Amino acid sequence: MATIEADSPAGLSPAERDAVLEILKECADSLAVYQNTLRQPATADAFLEIGLYVGNIIRDLKREISERGTIEILIGEIERITSQEEQERLLLEEHERMQTVVSELRKTIADKRTSNEQAEEHSTKKLILTRDEKERLKLIKDAEMRYVRAWEEARREQNVLRYELEMDKLAKTLNDCNARERNENRVNSELIRYLTQRIALIGNRIEEWQRRYDREEKMYEKEIRKVRNEMEDTRADLEGLTTEYRSNQEFIDTYLAEQEALTRQKEHEDHVRRSAIRMQAWWRGVMVRRKLGPYRPEERKKKRAVKTKK
Numbered sequence: 067m068a069t070i071e072a073d074s075p076a077g078l079s080p081a082e083r084d085a086v087l088e089i090l091k092e093c094a095d096s097l098a099v100y101q102n103t104l105r106q107p108a109t110a111d112a113f114l115e116i117g118l119y120v121g122n123i124i125r126d127l128k129r130e131i132s133e134r135g136t137i138e139i140l141i142g143e144i145e146r147i148t149s150q151e152e153q154e155r156l157l158l159e160e161h162e163r164m165q166t167v168v169s170e171l172r173k174t175i176a177d178k179r180t181s182n183e184q185a186e187e188h189s190t191k192k193l194i195l196t197r198d199e200k201e202r203l204k205l206i207k208d209a210e211m212r213y214v215r216a217w218e219e220a221r222r223e224q225n226v227l228r229y230e231l232e233m234d235k236l237a238k239t240l241n242d243c244n245a246r247e248r249n250e251n252r253v254n255s256e257l258i259r260y261l262t263q264r265i266a267l268i269g270n271r272i273e274e275w276q277r278r279y280d281r282e283e284k285m286y287e288k289e290i291r292k293v294r295n296e297m298e299d300t301r302a303d304l305e306g307l308t309t310e311y312r313s314n315q316e317f318i319d320t321y322l323a324e325q326e327a328l329t330r331q332k333e334h335e336d337h338v339r340r341s342a343i344r345m346q347a348w349w350r351g352v353m354v355r356r357k358l359g360p361y362r363p364e365e366r367k368k369k370r371a372v373k374t375k376k
Contacts, residue, residue, distance in 0.1 A: 080135075120253065147250065154243045161236045168229045175222050182218060186211060 126139045189207060353359045 120257070147254075151247070154247065157243065158240065161240055164232065164236060168233060171225065171229060175225065178218070179222070182215070186215075 123139065123143055127137060130136055130139050189211065354361045357363060
C-alpha cells in the first residue's frame with residue numbers, strides 16, 4: 067500500500083483520467099453484481115459491509131477524478147488504513163501491558179493471601195499463649211479475622227472477576243481486529259490484483275489507440291495532401307477567373323464610360339435644343355409684345371408702304 071501511495075500522481079492527464087474513469091466504472095458494475103450476490107441469505111453481513119465500503123470509495127473516486135482529475139480520496143483512504151493498522155498495533159501493545167498488570171495483580175493477591183495466612187497463624191499462636199488472660203479479646207479477634215478474611219476474599223474475587231472480564235473484552239477486541247485486518251488484507255490484495263490487471267489492459271488499449279492514431283494520421287496526411295493539391299488547382303482556376311474578370315471589368319468600365327459620354331452629349335444637345343426653343347419663344351413674345359415683324363398691325367404696314375413709295 068505504501069508503494070501505491072508513493073507512485074500515485076496528484077493529478078491525471080485527460081487521457082489517463084478517461085482511462086481510470088472507465089476502469090472505475092467497470093469496477094462499480096462488478097461491485098454492484100458482487101453486492102447483489104452478498105444480499106443473498108447465505109452471505110455474511112461483513113462481506114456486504116466491505117462491498118459497500120469499496121463501492122463508496124469507487125463512487126467518490128470517480129467523482130473526484132471527473133471534477134478535479136486527482137486521486138486524493140484513494141490516497142487518503144490508504145493513509146487512513148495505515149493509521150488504523152498503527153492503532154491496532156498500539157491496541158495490541160496495550161493488551162500485552164494489561165496482561166502484565168493482571169499478572170502482577172495476581173502475584174500481589176497471592177502474596178497478600180500468604181501474608182494474611184501468616185498473620186492469622188501468628189495471631190492464633192499469640193491467642194493460644196494468652197488464652198486465659200485474653201479470652202474475650204480472642205473471641206473479638208476471631209470475629210475480626212473472619213470478617214477480614216471474608217472481606218479480602220470478596221475483594222479478591224471481585225478483582226479477579228473484573229480483570230477476567232477486562233481480559234475477555236480485550237480478547238474479543240483483538241479477535242475482531244484480527245478478523246477485520248484479515249478481511250481488509252484480502253480486499254486489498256484483490257483490489258491490487260484487479261487494478262494491476264486493469265492497468266495492463268489499459269496499457270494494451272493505449273498501444274492499440276496509438277497504432278490507430280498513427281494509421282489515421284498517415285491517412286489524414288494523405289487526404290490533406292490531396293486537399294492541398296485540389297486547393298492549388300482551385301487557386302490556379304481562381305487566378306484565371308480573376309484575370310478574365312479583370313478583362314471583362316475593363317470592357318464594362320470602357321462601355322460604361324462611353325455610355326456616360328453619350329449620355330452627357332445627349333443631355334447637352336437636349337439642353338441646347340431647349341435653350342433654342344426658349345430663345346425662340348422669348349423672341350416671339352418680344353415681337354408679339356412690340357408688334358414687330360409679322361405681328362405688326364395692318365395700318366402700320368400700309369403707312370410704311372406709302373412712305374416707301376415717296
